[in-house]
Amino acid sequence: MKALTIRQPWAGAIAHQTKRVENRTWKLPAKHEGARILIHAGAQLDRNAQIYGPHLGVYAAVVAVATITGCHWSDDGTCCGPWGFERAYHWTLDDVIALTTPVPAKGALGFWTPSDDVLAAVQRQVALERTSP
Template structure:
């Protein structure tokens, strides 16, 4: 399973089912459309963000899983509610599952592959949540 690092508070907003679009300057690669990915809260917060809520003080950890369902260019940003920015690609998210306990991990730019022990820790939490 691949992971994507997103700065806080945006990773927390995704994990808590409020943010359903990721704004990026680059188009989502077609191979990731429909793929389940891990959402990683980066080591540094977005210094321009002013958002408050739970789970936003978690850094350098996996906080959720999600599926990218599509990608589109937005000229005005209005298509994706309050989360969409203008003149940027919107990566659409669905099927978000917040991890009960964040899993510490070192992230990277772009899509990256977590270590086997990190993936096992995530899968154990997801299996327990289904029970």
């Protein structure tokens, strides 16, 4: 399973709100469409973001798991509601599971491979989430 680092507050908005699109300047590689990925909160805040919330205290940690369901280009950003940016590739996300306890990890640019320890800690939480009432 791969991970994707996303700056806060965007990673938190994916994990705990309704953000179901990730805006990127590059097209999603076809091999990642349909893939389950870890959502990693980067070590830095996106200072241009206008959304703030309690999730801002989590940095350099995996905060959720999601499935990338597609990718499309948008000139005006309106296709994906308030989360879509203009002149960007929109990577659509589904089946998002927020982790109860963020898992500390060092991120990287692009898709990256988490350590076995990080992956195991995430998988334990996801298994618990799926079996709890």
